[in-house]
Amino acid sequence: MKSYPPGMTNTTENALFDYSPITERPAISWPGGARVAVYVGLNIEHFLIDRPSTSIWPGTADLVPDALNHGWRDYGVRVGIWRTIESLDRHGIRPSVLLNSDVADRYPQIVKAGLDRDWAWLAHGRTNSILHTGMERDEERRVLTEIVDTITAATGRRPHGWMGPGLTETFNTPELLAELGLSYVLDWTNDDQPYRLNVPGMISVPYSVELNDLNLFGKGTTGPEFVQIVKDQYEQLSADSAHSGRVMALALHPFVTGQAFRAKYLDQALEYLAGRPDAWVTTSDEIAEHYVRTSAETR
Structure with missing residues (x-):
């Protein structure tokens, strides 16, 4: 087993x-004999008006201001999130919220809605207009501390998980997060099960860039196709879990699935997942905690 050296900035070796x-791991058992642990990763983000960011039309992405793309993104926190909340509430699903720390000051009504519903809160960088990269160790420690402290103050709860803006990290990020008391990351989307990292106290929990509304609808997926994809993903993971549990993450962005013409399809997908008798519909926090507490794998 490789050790994870402090400060991997100058190496290309992934330790x-x-x-x-x-196929070669100890079996994972979820509560109640469930076969698949399901969570909704709800991205709640703030975008800067003077920086190129996630765009629906690249032709204007470098303009300042970029009214077309910024307005599309801003729809999520103004309108789309409230449709998404109605659907989550209807099916009794607590999302795992991937929260930019700038959201706490910009959109306190959304944070309050989450507090009223006991959402799980993960740190998701400061803003999704700036990727979490290119920092020296001490600078990154300062930035991460500010992000985590801001989210803690806004939610009354210290986050346990991290996903970087655009799923970005430095070589030092997991170790610095562990110093701050976090216990898992979502950035490495390479598995259907949690697994331990070579950083004491840190694990990876599955997330998805494939089962992700931003990626799917950005490639022309229709609403009915989205519902079928959710069903196909679940059915295969359930079949795979005959001898060991799996994780299914559904990644959502309110400016995508919160659009009016997609709302009923999100609702159908959530209704399907909430109705699976062999699913543990939960949060990424609870998946991580259960895995660490019960896993026979030691490192």
């Missing part, structure tokens, strides 16, 4: 985790 085929 963060070891290769581990899913």
Whole structure:
């Protein structure tokens, strides 16, 4: 097993985790005999008006201001999130919220809605207009501390998980997060099960860039196709879990699935997942905690 050296900035060797085929691991058992642990990763983000960011039309992405793309993104926090909340509430689903720390000051009504519903809160950088990269160790420690402290103050709860803006990290990020008391990351989307990192106290929990509304609808997926994709993903993971549990993450962005013409399809997908008798519909926090507490794998 490789050790994870402090300050990997000057190496291209990935010592963060070891290769581990899913067929050669101790079995994972979820509560109640569930086969698949399901969570909704709800991205609640703030975008800067003077920086190129996630765009629906690249032709204007470098303009300042970029009214077309900024307005599209801003729809999520003004309108789309409230449709998404109605659907989550209807099916009794607590999302795992990937929260930019700038959201706490900009959109306190959304944070209050989450507090009223006992959402799980993860740190998701400061803003999704700036990727979490290119920092020296001490600078990154300062930035991460500010992000985590801001979210803690706004929610009354210290986050346990991290996903970087655009799923970005430095080689030092997991170790610095562990220093701050976090216990898992979502950035490494390479598995259907949690696994331990070579950083004491840190694990990876599955997330998805494939089962992700931003990616799917950005490639022309229709609403009915989205619902079928959710069903296909669940059915295969349930079949795979005959001998060991799996994780299914559904990644949502309110400016995408919160659009009016997609709302009923999100609702159908959530209704399907909430109705699976062999699903543990939960949060990424609870998946991480259960895995660490019960996993026979030691490192």
